[in-house]
Amino acid sequence: MDKIYGIDLGTTYSCISYVDEFGKPVVVANAENERTTPSVVFFDEDKIIVGSVAKESAKLYPDRVVSFIKRNMGNGEFVFKYDEENEYKPEELSAFVLRKLVGDAEEALGEEIHDVVITCPAYFGINEREATKIAGEIAGLNVRQILNEPTSAALAYGLENGEDKVVLVYDLGGGTFDISMIDIKQDSIRVICTGGDHNLGGKDFDDRIICYLQEQFVEQTGINEDILSDLETAQELQNSAERAKKILSTREMVPISVNYNGEKAKISLTREVFQDLTYDLLERTMSLTHEMLEEAKEKGYYSFDEIVLVGGSSRMPVVREAIYREFNIEPRLFDPDEAVAKGAALYGNKLSINDELIRRIAEDSGESFEEVRSNLEENNIDDDILERVLQDIADDTGFKLAAVKGANIEISNVVSKSFGVVAIDSKGNEIVSNLIFKNSTVPCEVTKGYGTNEEGQESALIRIMESEVSESVIELELAQEIGVAELSLPPGLPYNSPILITFTLNEDGRLEMRARETRDNKNVEIAIETTCVISGDELVEAKERSKNIIVS
Ligand code: AMP
Numbered sequence: 419m420d421k422i423y424g425i426d427l428g429t430t431y432s433c434i435s436y437v438d439e440f441g442k443p444v445v446v447a448n449a450e451n452e453r454t455t456p457s458v459v460f461f462d463e464d465k466i467i468v469g470s471v472a473k474e475s476a477k478l479y480p481d482r483v484v485s486f487i488k489r490n491m492g493n494g495e496f497v498f499k500y501d502e503e504n505e506y507k508p509e510e511l512s513a514f515v516l517r518k519l520v521g522d523a524e525e526a527l528g529e530e531i532h533d534v535v536i537t538c539p540a541y542f543g544i545n546e547r548e549a550t551k552i553a554g555e556i557a558g559l560n561v562r563q564i565l566n567e568p569t570s571a572a573l574a575y576g577l578e579n580g581e582d583k584v585v586l587v588y589d590l591g592g593g594t595f596d597i598s599m600i601d602i603k604q605d606s607i608r609v610i611c612t613g614g615d616h617n618l619g620g621k622d623f624d625d626r627i628i629c630y631l632q633e634q635f636v637e638q639t640g641i642n643e644d645i646l647s648d649l650e651t652a653q654e655l656q657n658s659a660e661r662a663k664k665i666l667s668t669r670e671m672v673p674i675s676v677n678y679n680g681e682k683a684k685i686s687l688t689r690e691v692f693q694d695l696t697y698d699l700l701e702r703t704m705s706l707t708h709e710m711l712e713e714a715k716e717k718g719y720y721s722f723d724e725i726v727l728v729g730g731s732s733r734m735p736v737v738r739e740a741i742y743r744e745f746n747i748e749p750r751l752f753d754p755d756e757a758v759a760k761g762a763a764l765y766g767n768k769l770s771i772n773d774e775l776i777r778r779i780a781e782d783s784g785e786s787f788e789e790v791r792s793n794l795e796e797n798n799i800d801d802d803i804l805e806r807v808l809q810d811i812a813d814d815t816g817f818k819l820a821a822v823k824g825a826n827i828e829i830s831n832v833v834s835k836s837f838g839v840v841a842i843d844s845k846g847n848e849i850v851s852n853l854i855f856k857n858s859t860v861p862c863e864v865t866k867g868y869g870t871n872e873e874g875q876e877s878a879l880i881r882i883m884e885s886e887v888s889e890s891v892i893e894l895e896l897a898q899e900i901g902v903a904e905l906s907l908p909p910g911l912p913y914n915s916p917i918l919i920t921f922t923l924n925e926d927g928r929l930e931m932r933a934r935e936t937r938d939n940k941n942v943e944i945a946i947e948t949t950c951v952i953s954g955d956e957l958v959e960a961k962e963r964s965k966n967i968i969v970s
Pocket of ligand 1: 430431593663665667729731732734
């Protein structure tokens with residue numbers, strides 16, 4: 419049975435995990451014996467270094483080191499450049515992080531890794547998800563699923579917590595904030611609602627400290643220069659700020675020194691000042707949480723049992739305090755650095771046991787893999803057969819029966835954005851007509867009818883739009899174009915000839931589209947051309963380029 423590994427590809431730190439024969443997720447340490455690896459890439463002379471060494475190198479070679487890559491996933495404009503001629507897109511940079519995690523784990527475990535589940539913030543849109551999947555492909559991996567981080571954390575949490583509960587997963591990581599309401603039961607995990615901001619995380623707290631240090635430096639030395647324009651000083655301050663922030667999670671005060679051009683300032687940062695500097699960031703997480711709770715009410719969920727904190731930044735005592743103040747409930751910090759990777763491994767294990775189960779039943783019954791899969795989904799397989807095959811799998815793989823059965827948990831997710839197409843309203847204005855609304859359960863499929871705009875129209879350009887607005891018709895400005903598709907039409911169509919557009923969102927939250935021109939009744943699968951993600955020849959080249967580079 420092929421093992422499927424779980425990878426938390428984080429903004430600041432990443433982590434890889436697998437499930438052992440007892441059904442427990444195990445984190446694999448990297449070559450430096452760390453359980454999480456800084457998601458930092460250093461372009462050394464003839465190779466690429468990822469992790470702590472890269473993070474440390476940032477001080478000496480600031481223009482050859484790249485971090486916070488995840489913030490630019492799906493951003494078609496972003497490239498990291500060094501030595502003028504070398505350019506890398508976020509997908510390629512993330513692929514180096516993945517290769518480091520996978521390479522070190524292969525070395526440690528003495529086996530090859532092919533199939534993985536990679537997590538991303540629930541708040542990621544289509545392009546960001548696609549870019550994450552492409553990063554895996556460039557790294558030579560078979561990405562079985564892109565899984566939402568809160569769902570992943572809830573899976574790990576559900577494994578350790580026997581009771582049925584409705585929990586809020588408050589996930590404040592290095593660069594993103596996700597808040598989700600999840601209904602956890604013994605045999606199912608159901609995401610009710612999700613919200614957040616993919617540009618709000620620990621880095622923003624660090625940035626506030628950096629600004630403060632700069633101001634204090636000017637005050638103490640009288641040197642009124644932009645010390646951050648010096649890359650080396652900027653890196654030094656970034657590292658000092660993150661270190662200070664972490665210390666303030668356990669102490670009341672931290673001393674920091676700032677050196678620039680032979681001048682030195684000694685600064686004492688107290689927890690109180692840090693809280694004042696970052697108050698609005700925390701408040702934003704609270705208001706996003708309230709927004710999400712309002713949406714949950716529309717789905718009949720008016721209360722929750724527990725708040726679970728994940729993500730490294732939720733270690734800050736201010737997070738607990740703010741939550742207690744707001745909801746009068748003591749939140750529970752749950753394995754903040756590893757829960758997401760462990761949940762992804764549990765999900766991977768579920769996929770792999772499921773594959774094996776289907777394969778064996780198909781072999782015994784002579785039915786096709788797809789037939790068995792759909793029978794299994796519809797609970798159409800005899801309990802005795804299921805029990806026997808699960809026992810066989812346990813016997814053959816060395817997995818405990820309870821672990822094999824435990825993997826058979828049902829998971830349902832929601833989508834964090836609304837999706838629609840550009841259409842023209844009765845006044846001739848371009849608007850967005852939504853087909854799928856934010857917080858709909860996935861997978862889902864929606865079909866809506868439109869009409870051609872001109873007599874004899876030869877083709878229709880379908881512009882696919884993503885937004886955060888859950889209304890059927892919204893203004894163009896409120897949505898972002900994520901791709902286009904062109905539908906060729908038969909000749910001689912009259913004005914307003916019907917075209918049916920179908921959006922299908924798969925379990926990963928990735929989108930597929932079909933269109934049907936109803937006169938000739940032609941179904942057309944249309945590839946969505948995403949403008950922001952590496953594809954086609956460029957992808958082939960990126961894979962080749964990655965293969966020829968040593969990553970350590
Ligand atoms: P994650 O993306 O979940 O790995 O979270 C990483 C973020 O957590 C980074 O911004 C870290 O600086 C932050 N972090 C880790 N440990 C602590 C801590 N003890 N106190 C405050 N922030 C922390």
